[in-house]
Amino acid sequence: MASYEKTLEWIDLPQGRIRYAGGRRGRxxxxxxxxxxxxxGRTYYGEIRKSFLPDRHTYNLExxxxxxxxxxxxxxxxxxxxxxxxxxxxxxxxxxxILQAVPAWLALEDRPSVLTEYVDSRFAGxxxxxxxxxxxxxxxxxx
Numbered sequence: 531m532a533s534y535e536k537t538l539e540w541i542d543l544p545q546g547r548i549r550y551a552g553g554r555r556g557r558x559x560x561x562x563x564x565x566x567x568x569x570x571g572r573t574y575y576g577e578i579r580k581s582f583l584p585d586r587h588t589y590n591l592e593x594x595x596x597x598x599x600x601x602x603x604x605x606x607x608x609x610x611x612x613x614x615x616x617x618x619x620x621x622x623x624x625x626x627x628i629l630q631a632v633p634a635w636l637a638l639e640d641r642p643s644v645l646t647e648y649v650d651s652r653f654a655g656x657x658x659x660x661x662x663x664x665x666x667x668x669x670x671x672x673x
Contacts, residue, residue, distance in 0.1 A: 536638060536639075536640065537550055537635070537638055537640050537641065537642055538550060538551070538552060540568075541630075541631055541634050543627060543630050543631075545623050545626055545627055545630075546567060546568050546569055546570075546623065546627055547567065547568040547627075548565060548566070548567045548568070548627045548628065548630075548631045549565065549566050549631075550563075550564075550565055550631075550635060550642040550644075551564040551565050551566045551575060551601065552564060553643055554601075554604070560605070562577050562579065562594075562604060562605060563577065563578050563579055563642065563643060563644040564576065564577055564578070564601065564604055565577075565578055565628070565631070566601070567596075567624055567627050567628075569616070569620060569623065569624060570620070572599075572614075574596060574597050574598060574599060574614055575596075575597075575598040575599075575600070575601045575603075575604055576593060576594070576595055576596030576597070576598065576604075576663075576664075577593075577594040577595045577596075577604055577605070578591055578592065578593050578594065578628075578644055579591070579592050579594055579644065580592075580644060581658065583654060587650050587651045587652070588651070588652055588653075588654045589651070589652075589653060589654060590653070590654050590655070590656040590657065590658055591632065591644065591645075591653070591656070591657045591658070592657075592658050592659075592660055593628060593657065593658070593659045593660060593663050594660050594663060595607065595608050595613075595660070595663055595664070596608070596624060596663055596664045597613035597614045597615070597616065597664050597665055598612060598613055599612065599613065599614060600612070607662065608662065608663070608664060608665050610665060613664075613665050614665070615664075615665035615666060615667045615668070616664055616665065616666065616667060617666075617667050618666065621664055621666070624664070625659065628657060629657060632645070632657060636653070
C-alpha cells in the first residue's frame, strides 16, 4: 500500500506547483478540503469540495475559495485583509494548475479524500469555480 505522504506532495508543472493540503476544520468549524499553490514564488491556499449532482451519487469538484496567505485563515469568503488579489492572467494560471492537478491526484493509489470514489459514488469529471472564488486586483475593476 502506498503512503498517504505521496498524496500531500507538491506536483511540479510548467506553470508552477500545486499540492493537496489535506482536510481541516474551517473558521466556522465545518470540515473542508484544502489545496496549496505556489504562484510566482509565494504559496497560497484554497478550498475545494465535492458538488453533488441531482442524482446525489455523482459529483463534480468546486473550487470554493483561493488566495489565502495562511492555511489557518480558510473557511470564509475571500477577504482583502487575509487574501491576495490576482490579475486575470494569474487567475488563469491558478485555474490551469488545478485542472492539471486533478488527473494527477486521480492517478494516486491514495487519492485526496475530496476525490474518493465508491461503487455508487463517482467523480463526473468537471471542475467548477464558484462565483467570487478569488479576488481580482483593483486595477482590473474588482476588489
